[in-house]
Amino acid sequence: MKKIVESYKRRLASEEGWVLKRGAQLRIALCYPNVYSIGMANLGFQAMYELFNNIPEVSCERVFLPDTVRSVSVSEGSSVNKLVRNGRAPKHPRNGSGYDGLPRGRAFETNELAEYERTRTPLLSLESQTPVRDFDVVAFSISFETDYVNMARMLQMSGVPVWSKDRTERDPLIVMGGAASFLNPEPIADFTDVIGVGEGEILGPKLVDAIFENQTKEELLLALARQGRGFYIPSLYLVDYHEDGTVNAYKPTEDNVPARVGRAISAENPKEGSLRRAIRKGEVDIAAQLRRDEVFAPSTTIFAPQAEMGDRFLVEISRGCSQGCRFCWAGYNYWPPRVVPARDILAKAKQWRNKTDKIGLVSTAVCDHPEISEILQGLRAMDYRISVSSLRLDQISDELLDALVESRDQQIAVAPETGSDRLRRVINKNLTNDEIVDICGAVFDRGMLTVKLYMMVGLPTETDEDLDEMVVLVERIKDRMLEAGKRFGRAGKIIPSLNGFVPKPNTPFQWEAVCEEKELKRRLKYVGKKNVAYS
Numbered sequence: 001m002k003k004i005v006e007s008y009k010r011r012l013a014s015e016e017g018w019v020l021k022r023g024a025q026l027r028i029a030l031c032y033p034n035v036y037s038i039g040m041a042n043l044g045f046q047a048m049y050e051l052f053n054n055i056p057e058v059s060c061e062r063v064f065l066p067d068t069v070r071s072v073s074v075s076e077g078s079s080v081n082k083l084v085r086n087g088r089a090p091k092h093p094r095n096g097s098g099y100d101g102l103p104r105g106r107a108f109e110t111n112e113l114a115e116y117e118r119t120r121t122p123l124l125s126l127e128s129q130t131p132v133r134d135f136d137v138v139a140f141s142i143s144f145e146t147d148y149v150n151m152a153r154m155l156q157m158s159g160v161p162v163w164s165k166d167r168t169e170r171d172p173l174i175v176m177g178g179a180a181s182f183l184n185p186e187p188i189a190d191f192t193d194v195i196g197v198g199e200g201e202i203l204g205p206k207l208v209d210a211i212f213e214n215q216t217k218e219e220l221l222l223a224l225a226r227q228g229r230g231f232y233i234p235s236l237y238l239v240d241y242h243e244d245g246t247v248n249a250y251k252p253t254e255d256n257v258p259a260r261v262g263r264a265i266s267a268e269n270p271k272e273g274s275l276r277r278a279i280r281k282g283e284v285d286i287a288a289q290l291r292r293d294e295v296f297a298p299s300t301t302i303f304a305p306q307a308e309m310g311d312r313f314l315v316e317i318s319r320g321c322s323q324g325c326r327f328c329w330a331g332y333n334y335w336p337p338r339v340v341p342a343r344d345i346l347a348k349a350k351q352w353r354n355k356t357d358k359i360g361l362v363s364t365a366v367c368d369h370p371e372i373s374e375i376l377q378g379l380r381a382m383d384y385r386i387s388v389s390s391l392r393l394d395q396i397s398d399e400l401l402d403a404l405v406e407s408r409d410q411q412i413a414v415a416p417e418t419g420s421d422r423l424r425r426v427i428n429k430n431l432t433n434d435e436i437v438d439i440c441g442a443v444f445d446r447g448m449l450t451v452k453l454y455m456m457v458g459l460p461t462e463t464d465e466d467l468d469e470m471v472v473l474v475e476r477i478k479d480r481m482l483e484a485g486k487r488f489g490r491a492g493k494i495i496p497s498l499n500g501f502v503p504k505p506n507t508p509f510q511w512e513a514v515c516e517e518k519e520l521k522r523r524l525k526y527v528g529k530k531n532v533a534y535s
Contacts, residue, residue: 004116004124016303016355017303018302027137028061030062033151035067036064043299043300044178044179046302049062051296058208063132066113066115068112123157135172137207140177142181144179164192169217177196182333221235228262229263300312312356313359317366320334321364323392327456330364349378365392366400367396372399394439402446413451416473423462433472447484453496453497457499458523474496
């Protein structure tokens with residue numbers, strides 16, 4: 001156990017911004033079902049850490065799946081690297097006592113998982129190294145269905161019964177939230193006491209209030225279920241099946257529990273379309289009214305250089321998408337699309353500028369933000385190096401390209417989805433191949449010569465002719481890159497990322513068949529033989 005505790009303390013020494021509240025009435029273990037470096041790059045996870053710890057009666061600590069092999073090192077030029085070189089490590093943000101800093105010129109390697117297994121230590125929280133089973137609430141933030149198995153694994157490591165029916169009043173309340181919770185929670189419903197259906201900034205405070213207002217677990221679960229929106233309590237439903245095994249209905253076992261649980265979304269953020277129309281029409285009073293309230297902007301809370309993208313400040317600038325691509329879960333489940341006002345984004349960016357000169361704007365479609373110009377101007381005035389999560393091809397502006405070039409960002413990611421104009425119309429993505437090549441050409445002409453292309457195979461109505469057109473499109477984009485590269489004296493890369501189509505709930509394509517494995521492999525191989533690599 002000693003090596004695990006030392007490993008956790010060294011990790012905390014490399015961070016800035018974490019908190020540890022002693023003596024709180026309610027203790028929450030916030031779990032990310034993957035390793036530290038991935039979990040700390042997740043804005044939803046960091047947002048819930050901030051929200052819970054902003055409640056005076058609550059103490060929230062982080063828990064991660066133990067790393068198999070971890071090397072504690074810091075990147076050259078990072079703020080922690082400079083502190084280490086100067087002999088100073090970050091202090092504890094509350095009492096200034098600090099943990100031991102990282103010795104110069106050394107990296108620590110700890111196989112945390114092997115150490116847990118060797119010592120039979122129960123899974124511990126990061127901040128205080130407390131056994132997870134000793135917390136009042138164990139809340140999992142899950143973004144990806146592939147992490148479901150890790151949730152069960154972490155419960156096992158904690159010594160908490162995996163099945164909800166086996167837990168008693170003495171065990172912690174097990175809660176699941178995150179994008180996956182209102183995408184497809186059923187595979188782990190029997191592990192979970194409470195499933196949050198909606199957005200954490202709404203559901204987190206409601207959950208805490210309900211815990212304080214109810215005496216027993218049974219009373220709590222019933223009270224949450226009767227809210228009708230936002231909380232799904234699997235133990236309060238019986239499932240009725242058709243003869244073929246498909247679900248007929250979910251039947252509540254208690255009065256006043258809804259048969260269908262509605263999602264809870266934040267209503268404070270201005271709607272993207274409303275704000276855009278007000279700005280376009282010059283309706284200053286309406287725009288000011290929409291931006292009146294300060295809204296919560298999920299962003300980096302803890303500066304963690306060891307995390308993926310740990311060298312930059314990440315902030316969500318909008319949520320949802322108005323384009324209606326028929327396969328896209330985010331566009332339909334986060335409807336209506338909402339934005340964080342430029343004022344609030346820039347205020348957070350200003351607070352973080354002394355920690356890093358890099359900022360990442362997180363959104364399904366960065367350029368859709370009605371105030372993107374104001375945001376870019378403000379960030380450039382602070383000398384931030386700007387990167388973006390994804391770009392809609394038809395809305396890449398000169399101003400954004402200028403900002404990316406200034407940031408020395410040599411790669412952008414775009415999503416043609418397929419190589420066929422016909423198939424793109426089927427999925428409601430109304431761009432032609434000619435337009436895509438021209439837009440990529442504009443990017444290359446600025447000296448950004450590497451483009452990642454997100455594409456899919458197995459879409460409804462897809463034929464081999466569509467796959468042939470995908471190869472042609474990639475070749476056309478590559479030729480355009482090489483043409484621009486001659487002027488800059490270097491060549492970039494075209495990186496196609498090719499994945500199989502998976503129908504998602506609550507989208508127009510939710511009932512479309514998944515391409516059978518054998519056929520999907522054939523299509524991937526077919527495209528790969530034509531020199532389009534895939535990941």
